[in-house]
Amino acid sequence: MKELSYLVSSLAQACNDQSIVDVREHLTVLTFNVQTRILMSKRFFGENLSDDELAEARVFKELIDESVQFAFQFHISEFVPSWLKWIDWNIPQAKRVAAKQDEFLQKIMDEHKAKKSSPTKDFMDILLEHRGDDQEVVKATLMEILIAGMDTSACTVEWALLELVNNPEVMKKAQEELDVVVGRNRMATETDFSKLTYLEAVIKETLRLHPPVPILVPHMSNRACVLAGFDVPKGATTIINFYSISRDPNVWEHPTKFWPERFGQITADVKGQDFELIPFGAGRRMCPGMSLGLKTVHLVLSNLLHSFHWERVPGESYNLDEGVGSVTWPKSPLQAQLTPRLRNLDVIFNFAQ
Template identity: 80%
Template sequence: MLQRKRLPPSPWGLPLIGHLHLLDRMIHQSLQKLSNKFGDVMFLRLGMVPAVIISSPAMAKEVLKTHDLIFSSRPFVLVGQYVSYNFKGLALASGDHWKNVRKICTTELFTVKRIDSFLWVRVEELCYLISSLAKAPKGVDMREHLTVLTFNITSRILMSKRFFGENLVGEDLTDAKTFKEVMHEVAEIGLQFHIGQFVPDWLRWIDWSIPRVKRIFAKEDKFFEKVITEHKKSGGSRPQPDFTDILLQHYKDEEVVKGTLMEILIAGMDTSACTVEWALLELVHNPEVMKKAQEELDVVVGRNRMVTETDFSKLTYLEAVIKETLRLHPPVPILVPHMSNKACVLAGFDVPKGATTIINFYSISRDPNVWEHPTKFWPERFGQITADVKGQDFELIPFGAGRRMCPGMSLGLKTVHLVLSNLLHSFHWERVPGESYNLDEGVGSVTWPKSPLQAQLTPRLRNLDVIFNFAQ
């Protein structure tokens, strides 16, 4: 048995609950404060579960690269049991099942060729968005528009179906609105700490959040049951099978299909929309940064066409804006937890087998030893450093790194680039008079701005309707 003295530094805990009393609802901020006192590798006891908290690039590299295989498992997460159909999806699964599902996702959905084949979907939904914003009254709620956009993109890629739009009515729209609310609820509670995760199996019934999770699951299952029934009735009549068809071909267990679709839909909808909203909010707060980004767009793209993916490599300042947004406002500030599948040593400390391992990217991304002016929105910093978000630079890992890195990163980045660049290119963005603006964070596993961005938009491009084909 490992000796206490070899565990990482730790605050004083209490019987039974351990250190849970030290954490508030903003878990990433609570962990940051504790790591400032106890170091980059910290030991906590969350109820009856040992946990190791990682808060520096060097230690994140140890976990996600040097000891990647050891930390490739997942701990018990409450929503995984219900929302992911007893861990049958992708993100929260472990072992051979996770490897099999990931292989299908990476070869059938997230390849460069496959992502490029859905460019027309991203562009079409972008055109719908620009058209909607051009017709909207002053004081646009950007969160609602952005989540509809990303939901439609993801649902069309996964199941060949568009659920939201001016001409869409009836039962499908009602179901989609209900399911979109379900996904927001899951994103809110998914990676939050629940008492059922920190007690033995036989005590999980005491968790007061389980009834809510079960209600969410019932609505989710009803939605996916309808999707799968429709796909089976179509009998593969689509010219090209969509991802739901492909999953049904590989798995007789429909729960695997439902769990995988649910996880990809949540990741595809909330994280991309959240990143764009934070970027726009910071640009409204920093008009000089917005001016630079729009001047670059005018030079590279001009005023007579939309921004396309071929422009991205030339839009270096816009890329810096996106990197800075992901650094300062990561949509998921605490990476999906890992778990050690055997004992190992980190920085001279013993990590026991089965320890929940939490990488607090929020601490890393705001570490003054890593970042100059860490709380300032300053895209220019990326003209001086070469850090990228693709999992090789451990000071900037909003998508994680290693074998459990987010497989949808490329699709997410392409969506964020396309949407943000065209929104900045198409409109002048101003505050709505009388509206309160701040940069406070909301509570949830996906960290949205506390208040949805309300913006006043006026067109920058004279022939906006022609460029974005409003008549489609």
């Protein structure tokens, strides 16, 4: 809630300054800080941080970005026998990236252990308690979680806002529902989610049409079977193309249209039981961060819509082209002009007090 308060307060200040908001920049700062506060009780971006802390944050973000970019490069060692892997020209770079990560994460772990213990344990405390004798596992786990969870929620919220800016009648319905359920004198909280049925439909439709990870993690067939007329042998690796499923006209009516009302007619959920809607995957290999991701998206999107009117910047392009990367961002970061909706801006500034 604190990080959301910082975000909403920052956007409220942009309203006062009548400045154009780079939505992606604000959302990535939010999700990065949420992740690091859960993992290690530390903020890396924001106000009231020293120059050294901001420099450390930039280094950390660059390390993560470098790791992601390296992972998406072509590696010949994945296609040759193990005794030929020495020919992979990426190995020296991999060693440099790994060494920088190791040095930085070791420094963070040492600082964390040197601090006085808090009555509330964070994820690093738990890892060190159970795997402190194997610090390589601790560092690798922290980096995996950061890479996997840093951009997915921010990407989903940006796509939702982009679609709503392009469909003002849908935005109006969502905001009217917020006015009825939440009212104009407070912010939305987790207890409101079950009553915000139209907003939930907006989020489902965003995840259907713009999944942050369109190709799900590979699965392995544990027995021979026939799938859609194809023989799948035991042990075969299968890759699920959710992007194709979510736009299949045999499954979805008007598949390329942003139409949250479709979820008033069907009961499909995103939690892995309805195979036409599996942005988090399904089965034992589904996303372990699904619950946190959904709560983050609900909380951020509901309060951004409740707090502000979102309007186009004259002359800006608002097409739905998709970028390429670890997650499928909009190709062009969303730029918007905001005006406050709440009667009293003190409600925003004092949200987390």
